Amino acid sequence: MSGVLHKVRSLPENILKMPDKESRINSLSEPNFWGIIHESLVGSKGQKTQSKLLIQLVSKLSEKEMIGFHYHFWRCFFNSYLSEIRKNVSRNIHKV
Numbered sequence: 001m002s003g004v005l006h007k008v009r010s011l012p013e014n015i016l017k018m019p020d021k022e023s024r025i026n027s028l029s030e031p032n033f034w035g036i037i038h039e040s041l042v043g044s045k046g047q048k049t050q051s052k053l054l055i056q057l058v059s060k061l062s063e064k065e066m067i068g069f070h071y072h073f074w075r076c077f078f079n080s081y082l083s084e085i086r087k088n089v090s091r092n093i094h095k096v
Helices: 002-009 030-042 047-059 063-095
Strands: none
16 A cells, blocks of 8 residues: 555646546546446456556547546545545544
8 A cells, every 4th residue: 555655645746636626517427437447447458458448548538538537536546545544543443
């Protein structure tokens, strides 16, 4: 996990900002986001080929759809990270 956090901390500051609500409207639905992820998983034979295919699929999207993809990706990433923090906090509270 620390490797992932290191990569996140080394990203340019503006990439971590969520697009504003107006930019997300009519950009890319969550089912379409998961459809792109699924298509990249099914069409690849490992993590390297999946990431290349995912880049190809996202590059075909419109600018607004790319903003939506960006939003859904980071929302999922941060929610998974926060979920892990909540579990650890909950465990520590119950130990006391």
